Amino acid sequence: xxxxxxxxxxxxxxxxxxxxxxxxxxxxxxxxxxxxxxxxxxxxxxxxxxxxxxxxxxxxxxxxxxxxxxxxxxxxxxxxxxxxxxxxxxxxxxxxxxxxxxxxxxxxxxxxxxx
Amino acid sequence: xxxxxxxxxxxxxxxxxxxxxxxxxxxxxxxxxxxxxxxxxxxxxxxxxxxxxxxxxxxxxxxxxxxxxxxxxxxxxxxxxxxxxxxxxxxxxxxxxxxxxxxxxxxxxx
Numbered sequence: 001x002x003x004x005x006x007x008x009x010x011x012x013x014x015x016x017x018x019x020x021x022x023x024x025x026x027x028x029x030x031x032x033x034x035x036x037x038x039x040x041x042x043x044x045x046x047x048x049x050x051x052x053x054x055x056x057x058x059x060x061x062x063x064x065x066x067x068x069x070x071x072x073x074x075x076x077x078x079x080x081x082x083x084x085x086x087x088x089x090x091x092x093x094x095x096x097x098x099x100x101x102x103x104x105x106x107x108x109x110x111x112x113x114x115x
Numbered sequence: 116x117x118x119x120x121x122x123x124x125x126x127x128x129x130x131x132x133x134x135x136x137x138x139x140x141x142x143x144x145x146x147x148x149x150x151x152x153x154x155x156x157x158x159x160x161x162x163x164x165x166x167x168x169x170x171x172x173x174x175x176x177x178x179x180x181x182x183x184x185x186x187x188x189x190x191x192x193x194x195x196x197x198x199x200x201x202x203x204x205x206x207x208x209x210x211x212x213x214x215x216x217x218x219x220x221x222x223x224x225x
Contacts, residue, residue: 042215045212
């Protein structure tokens with residue numbers, strides 16, 4: 001069990017550019033979640049996959065945001081035409097389908113700075 | 116939007132003292148979880164309490180849940196410098212999304 005990994009850990013981009021983040025969940029976990037966290041706040045839910053199906057999307061996920069999990073393993077989160085308000089920590093988490101296990105295991109996050 | 120609020124927003128105590136953090140939430144829940152986050156890092160799961168449970172222990176952690184008041188508390192006993200972190204409560208209605216509070220920043224002074 002190597003834990004949830006995210007890449008890159010830090011991204012600095014200019015306003016208007018597109019960025020893509022990757023998340024590799026714990027291998028046997030079939031649920032994958034994306035959250036966004038701004039300074040001094042708790043994480044806010046963005047979207048959730050069960051296997052390759054995207055089951056829920058937050059209203060925070062504007063049409064500039066898209067997430068995929070094509071083979072039910074890793075996931076990508078793309079932000080198009082970035083804005084300064086997109087600057088935040090983007091957190092990925094995964095959880096196991098076994099029994100009634102609801103704990104989510106978080107990756108280290110990708111910190112995005114839009115200049 | 117955040118589910119609820121944590122109280123206090125910041126807490127500073129001496130090493131060895133106990134730390135208590137409170138969390139309130141708004142809607143019905145299936146379970147409530149507490150997470151720890153060290154500065155600039157990901158979240159670490161601490162403990163989960165189900166809606167039909169009232170109290171749960173794990174090592175130096177004690178969590179209580181009062182569903183009638185929609186509130187929970189996290190007690191850390193015999194605090195250590197390594198406990199310095201932000202603590203978040205999070206609620207869920209099953210295996211779906213977690214809804215987090217704004218967190219309590221805990222500082223343990225040596």
